[in-house]
Amino acid sequence: MTPSSLLIAADGRVHTAADKVVEDTCKIRLTKDVAFTNAGLIRDQFSGFDLAEVAQRSISTHAYIDEAILDFDNRVSAFLRQFLPEIKDTFPAVYHTFDRSAGISVAFARVVDGKPTVHVRSFSAMDDPHGTLSIQVAKQDCTTGCESFSGALGHFEHIQQYLHANPAAFGTTINDAAGMSLKLLNLEATANPKEVGPPFAILTLDSAGPRWIAPGGCVTRPSVESSKLPPLLRSRTGN
Numbered sequence: 067m068t069p070s071s072l073l074i075a076a077d078g079r080v081h082t083a084a085d086k087v088v089e090d091t092c093k094i095r096l097t098k099d100v101a102f103t104n105a106g107l108i109r110d111q112f113s114g115f116d117l118a119e120v121a122q123r124s125i126s127t128h129a130y131i132d133e134a135i136l137d138f139d140n141r142v143s144a145f146l147r148q149f150l151p152e153i154k155d156t157f158p159a160v161y162h163t164f165d166r167s168a169g170i171s172v173a174f175a176r177v178v179d180g181k182p183t184v185h186v187r188s189f190s191a192m193d194d195p196h197g198t199l200s201i202q203v204a205k206q207d208c209t210t211g212c213e214s215f216s217g218a219l220g221h222f223e224h225i226q227q228y229l230h231a232n233p234a235a236f237g238t239t240i241n242d243a244a245g246m247s248l249k250l251l252n253l254e255a256t257a258n259p260k261e262v263g264p265p266f267a268i269l270t271l272d273s274a275g276p277r278w279i280a281p282g283g284c285v286t287r288p289s290v291e292s293s294k295l296p297p298l299l300r301s302r303t304g305n
Contacts, residue, residue, distance in 0.1 A: 225250045
């Protein structure tokens with residue numbers, strides 16, 4: 067981020083529950099003045115659950131972002147409480163992505179009065195000693211002084227290592243950050259081609275609105291993620 071703008075970058079690779087790779091998937095959505103991005107479970111065709119559609123509905127039906135995100139948190143938690151016990155035996159690999167770790171991670175970002183803001187939510191699950199499943203929602207909110215904020219969702223081990231060794235890698239401008247984001251996505255994709263891959267999408271937001279630096283699968287093929295994906299998808303990528 068800069069004092070007046072923010073950048074979101076994502077890859078375009080997801081996995082089915084059977085571990086089949088699906089590409090050209092959009093992981094950055096725009097609703098009103100909010101950009102939404104996600105990693106983890108994307109959708110379940112059998113129940114009709116679609117993470118991006120839940121976010122869009124929550125944002126569209128609430129005037130305030132705090133209310134929209136709370137509604138989103140409640141909707142996703144309610145789905146997971148029913149969904150996870152149902153797939154525990156049939157899709158154990160998917161179930162265990164939520165076991166005390168983030169099986170769904172999302173970020174809501176926008177520019178308010180010329181200043182960037184971001185809200186991150188991560189959903190995990192835990193069985194209590196009595197066998198009752200509880201959904202945990204980790205929250206990270208930045209609403210003021212966010213120009214130094216940076217974060218990653220999903221699978222980002224090599225990105226994290228690079229940034230630890232190069233803390234000033236993103237530079238001082240959005241163009242600097244865009245170039246570095248593309249480099250980092252390629253770095254993770256090279257190290258983990260099963261988990262991360264093109265097309266890469268990069269979006270910037272400022273007071274003038276959104277601008278696609280690289281559309282990836284978000285502009286050229288907008289229907290892929292909503293109508294042509296297999297029944298159960300997991301995205302394990304860095305954003």
